[in-house]
Each structure stands twice: as C-alpha cells, then as structure tokens.
Amino acid sequence: MLLPKEKINRFLRHIIMPEISGPGQKKLIESKGLVVSPSPESAIPLVFYLAALGIENLYCYFKSYDEYYFFLKENLKDFNPDLKLFFLSEEEIESSIDELDFCVFFDEFFVPEKFKEVPAVFALTSPWRGIIKTSKGATFLEEEDLLFPESLKKISENSPGKILSRCFSGAICSIEAAKLVLKIGKTLDSPLYYDLLNMDFTNTFEPVNTEEPALFEENNFYELLSKAKVLIVGTGGLGSPAALALTLAGVGTIGLVDSDNVEISNLNRQILHSTSRINMPKVDSAEIFLKKLNPKINIIKYHTRFTLENSLEIVKDYDVVIDGVDNLPTRYLLNDVCVISKKPLAEAGVLRFEGLGMTIVPGKGPCYRCVFPKMPPAGSIPSCSETGILGPVPGVLGFIEATETVKIITGAGKLLKGRLVFFDSMDLDFRTPEIKNNPECPVCGQNPSIKDLKGEYGFICENNNIERED
Numbered sequence: 001m002l003l004p005k006e007k008i009n010r011f012l013r014h015i016i017m018p019e020i021s022g023p024g025q026k027k028l029i030e031s032k033g034l035v036v037s038p039s040p041e042s043a044i045p046l047v048f049y050l051a052a053l054g055i056e057n058l059y060c061y062f063k064s065y066d067e068y069y070f071f072l073k074e075n076l077k078d079f080n081p082d083l084k085l086f087f088l089s090e091e092e093i094e095s096s097i098d099e100l101d102f103c104v105f106f107d108e109f110f111v112p113e114k115f116k117e118v119p120a121v122f123a124l125t126s127p128w129r130g131i132i133k134t135s136k137g138a139t140f141l142e143e144e145d146l147l148f149p150e151s152l153k154k155i156s157e158n159s160p161g162k163i164l165s166r167c168f169s170g171a172i173c174s175i176e177a178a179k180l181v182l183k184i185g186k187t188l189d190s191p192l193y194y195d196l197l198n199m200d201f202t203n204t205f206e207p208v209n210t211e212e213p214a215l216f217e218e219n220n221f222y223e224l225l226s227k228a229k230v231l232i233v234g235t236g237g238l239g240s241p242a243a244l245a246l247t248l249a250g251v252g253t254i255g256l257v258d259s260d261n262v263e264i265s266n267l268n269r270q271i272l273h274s275t276s277r278i279n280m281p282k283v284d285s286a287e288i289f290l291k292k293l294n295p296k297i298n299i300i301k302y303h304t305r306f307t308l309e310n311s312l313e314i315v316k317d318y319d320v321v322i323d324g325v326d327n328l329p330t331r332y333l334l335n336d337v338c339v340i341s342k343k344p345l346a347e348a349g350v351l352r353f354e355g356l357g358m359t360i361v362p363g364k365g366p367c368y369r370c371v372f373p374k375m376p377p378a379g380s381i382p383s384c385s386e387t388g389i390l391g392p393v394p395g396v397l398g399f400i401e402a403t404e405t406v407k408i409i410t411g412a413g414k415l416l417k418g419r420l421v422f423f424d425s426m427d428l429d430f431r432t433p434e435i436k437n438n439p440e441c442p443v444c445g446q447n448p449s450i451k452d453l454k455g456e457y458g459f460i461c462e463n464n465n466i467e468r469e470d
Contacts (some may be wrong), residue, residue: 020388024182025054029082031101031181032057034093034115036108040068045170045244045399046106047072048271049392051080053178059086059100061093063108071292078274079267102180104173107166119180121188123169127161128197128403128413130169131205134176134187160221160249160410164196164403167245171395175425178390185353185426192428196403197413199421201430221410222250228409231255231318233306233334235282237269237389238348239324241398242405244271247290249406253298254290255318258282259305269391306330308453311337320405323347324398332375335360335368336450339443344408346401353390355397355423358416358435359404362444365417370438370445393425 020028033055037043039062050058062069069087076085088096094114103120105111111120123132172192179185190203228251232239235258243254262273262285270282277285283301290297302314306325311333315321321343325331331349338345339362347368348357360367400421407413422431443450 020182020184024184028178028181029054029056031055032059032097032099033177033181034059034061034097034100034103034118035106036061036103036110037106038063038108039066040072041066042107042166043170044068044072044248045167045241045271045395046104046173047076047170048079049171049174049395050104050177051076051083052268052271052391053174054080054082054268055177056082057084057086059088059093059097061088061090061108061110063110075274075289075292078276079271081275102177104177106170106173121173121176121180123173125162125165125169127159128165129193129195130165131191131193132169132172132176132188133191134180134189136180136187136189160225160406161197161412163248164245164399164406167241167248167399168194168196168396168403171241171392171399172428174392175390175396176428178392179426186428188428194430196400197407199400199404199414199416199419199432201432221406221412224410225250225406226252228320229253229255229318230320230322230405230409231257231315232322232324233257233330234324234326235270235272235286236260236266236324236326237350237391237394238398238401239322240270240272240286241395242322242324242346242402243286243290244293245399245402246405247293247297249402250294251297251405251409253300255300255302255314256283256286257302257304257306257314258286259303269389269394271395306334308333311453312341315341315343318343320408321345322401322405323349324401328375331368333453336443336453338362339367340450340452346404346408348394348397348401350389350394350397352388353393353425355393355425357397357400357404357421357423358419359408361408361415361417366435366437367441367444369443369450370441371420371435373438373440373442390425393423396423396425 035043035047076083093112100115100118103115103118105120105122107125119136121134124130176187179187193205194201230246230251232243235256246254260282262278262280262282264278266273272286272289281303283303287299287301290299315337321338323334323345325334342362345360347360404416407415419432419434439446442448
C-alpha cells in the first residue's frame with residue numbers, strides 16, 4: 001500500500017483517476033507549493049483549488065493582508081484538515097522553506113532568488129482579461145511582458161470584471177500546478193491570453209480596445225448585480241465556483257437547488273463545502289460558506305430535486321439560471337424549462353480533464369437540444385465516479401458560467417450565444433466553434449414537439465453526486 005491506512009480518506013477527498021492513480025495521488029499530497037499574491041482576497045479561488053487537489057504544504061506570501069486572511073485560515077483547514085498552511089513575510093520565505101515543487105505568482109512578481117529554478121506558474125489579471133504562463137525552469141514572465149494598457153490595470157481591484165478574471169485564472173493556475181507536480185499534460189510554455197468579455201482565447205497577444213465601455217463603466221454594474229436574482233441548479237463541482245464568483249461579484253440574490261447532502265468524496269472539487277459539514281444538506285453548507293464571504297447576500301434554498309413537477313415554479317422568479325446538475329435527464333429538463341419560460345441559461349458539463357459550455361438565450365440563439373437533440377441512453381456516457389475528474393476543471397467551467405451570467409445581467413460583452421466552448425485541461429486548449437439554431441429542434445425549432453413539460457426525463461444516473469459532460 002502506497003499510503004498508510006490513516007491517510008486513505010485523503011484519496012476520497014481528492015483525486016481518484018486512472019491517469020493519476022495511487023503514485024500520482026501520493027506525489028500531490030506530499031508536495032510543497034508557494035503562492036505569491038497581492039492579498040488573501042485575490043487568491044481565494046486559487047488556494048481553494050490547490051487545497052482540493054490535496055497539496056499538503058502550502059506557503060503563502062501576500063503583499064498586504066485584508067479581512068480574508070482569517071477567512072482563508074479558518075476555511076481552508078476545514079476544507080482539507082491535512083493541509084499544512086503557512087503565511088510568511090518576505091523575509092521568512094527564503095529562511096523557512098527548504099525546497100518547493102512549484103510556485104504560483106498571481107498578480108505579484110516577487111520571485112525569491114532561492115527558488116528561481118523551481119517550476120512556476122505566472123498570472124497577471126486585469127478586468128475580464130489576463131495572461132497565464134508556465135515555466136519549468138529559470139525563464140520567468142515579467143509584469144511588463146503583459147501588454148495590457150496601464151489604464152486597465154488601474155481599474156478597481158473589486159470590479160466585477162477583475163473578480164471574474166481572478167477566479168478563472170486561479171482555477172487555471174491550480175491545473176497548471178498539478179501538471180507540474182505530476183509531470184503530465186502540456187503546460188503553458190507559450191502564454192495564454194484570455195478575454196472573458198468576448199470569450200476569446202489565444203496564444204498571441206491582440207491589442208485591447210480601451211474604449212470598451214464595460215471596462216470603465218463597471219460602477220454601473222453594481223446596482224444591476226445587486227438587484228439581480230440568479231438560480232443555480234446544483235451546488236457541486238460546477239455550482240460551487242459559480243456561486244463563489246457571483247457572491248464576490250455582488251449578485252444580490254442567489255437561489256440554490258440541490259437535494260444531496262455533503263459527502264467526503266465531493267471535496268476534491270466542490271469548494272463550497274467542508275469536512276465539518278459532511279452529511280449536511282448541500283444548500284445549507286453552501287449558504288454558510290457564501291455568507292462568510294458576503295453576509296448581506298440573500299440565499300434562497302431549495303433542498304429538493306429539480307423535477308418535472310416543481311421546475312417551472314422554481315425558475316419563474318429568477319433573471320438567469322445556471323446549470324450545475326449532475327445527470328443528463330435534469331440537464332435536458334433544465335434546458336426545456338428555460339426555453340419554455342424564456343429564461344437565459346448558462347450551461348456547462350465536465351468529465352475527467354475536459355469541459356464544455358454554452359449560453360442559451362431563448363429566442364435569440366440555439367438551445368441545448370439544437371446541439372444534442374436526444375438524450376443518450378443510460379450508461380452510454382461514463383460517470384465521474386468511473387473515470388474521475390480533475391477538481392479545478394469544473395472550476396474553470398463554473399467560473400465561465402458565472403461570467404456569462406454577469407454579462408447577461410449587465411449587457412456587457414459578447415455571450416457564448418451561438419457558440420460552444422470546449423476546454424481541454426491537459427493541453428490547456430480552448431476552442432469556441434459556432435453553432436446554429438436547428439430548425440428541427442424539438443423545443444425551439446419551427447414546429448416544436450415539446451411545448452410543455454410532459455416529455456420523458458426518466459433515468460437517473462447511477463451516482464447522483466457527479467458532474468457529466470454530454
């Protein structure tokens with residue numbers, strides 16, 4: 001046995017994947033990492049996904065400390081009790097750490113001389129946009145290498161676009177850190193430039209349009225977001241990051257639908273939950289976490305399945321719906337309900353190292369059934385319990401769903417309407433092919449056969465605590 005008996009539960013809390021297996025898991029949970037960031041708040045998504053991966057020793061240097069220092073200190077240990085978490089001053093970094101397996105420099109480029117040969121991930125975020133690069137040796141990214149105009153860098157640290165950019169970048173950086181430790185996949189040796197406002201991803205820098213109104217008028221967004229009501233169906237691997245990002249961005253009301261209770265096997269990816277809340281209803285666990293981030297947020301809980309009987313009643317009072325469901329029948333039901341109710345839907349699914357997302361705006365673009373007209377038969381798609389999932393992958397897709405939701409509410413940017421986003425974490429590749437309305441679509445086509453909720457939404461997957469890609 002590679003791990004002593006008392007550590008077997010750590011497998012349940014973290015990754016179980018054939019590609020990683022026991023030796024890889026052991027390497028992750030014995031690894032040491034350094035996070036360098038401006039403040040605890042800026043690093044929340046990043047450090048939670050590193051903890052979800054099972055990193056055992058995590059050293060953090062923050063240029064300044066804010067109230068989220070206590071949030072991290074308390075909640076990270078509850079999330080992963082085996083985590084050894086150290087908060088260090090600049091002087092303590094070189095004297096307190098003997099060796100490291102990776103570093104993440106996140107919006108802060110203080111590189112200790114002692115660790116200039118350590119594999120590292122570099123990220124610099126601006127509102128909606130950013131750059132991420134991975135280095136396996138002594139070649140480092142300097143802040144001036146990011147070609148964004150200074151005017152963009154000076155926008156409020158707490159603007160919605162900046163928060164969403166940090167969330168997305170944090171999940172990507174944690175994936176790159178895992179790949180460095182495990183020596184798997186293709187790391188970002190060439191920079192990834194991302195633009196969440198338009199959902200563009202490239203390895204080649206393109207000049208930023210500094211006249212983009214959304215970049216400078218985000219003060220107008222706060223009132224829109226504070227009055228918005230967003231429904232998240234499922235508080236697992238996708239719903240957790242979506243709820244986290246929307247809470248930080250300032251959404252006023254979030255509805256949470258989930259019938260499940262927290263299980264230890266959820267904690268490799270479901271960052272709203274913790275070991276102390278195992279067996280608690282997920283909606284209650286999520287509310288506790290989100291209110292620690294923002295005590296003023298209004299959380300409406302539905303500790304129930306999202307079903308044929310209750311779905312129309314649940315969605316009717318919300319502005320936007322987010323799909324965080326764990327089975328195919330509910331995914332098709334959610335699409336049909338949103339099309340019939342004319343509710344915008346941010347959709348995503350994940351499996352293993354990959355994810356897929358789209359945004360559905362009824363009457364203005366294709367729906368889920370336009371792309372996947374019929375539900376696959378039961379058992380035709382393997383579950384995450386069978387194949388595993390890399391924890392930060394649903395984080396990336398959940399943060400994309402949150403970003404699309406903010407854009408729907410505020411009218412900013414270009415939606416994933418009429419486009420899919422495919423994400424491959426092993427190659428760190430994003431593709432956004434165009435899709436079109438299907439005139440034969442059974443729910444939004446020219447002669448729809450689904451006009452009410454009397455269809456078949458029958459089989460439930462074998463394990464209801466999973467996320468699936470369709």
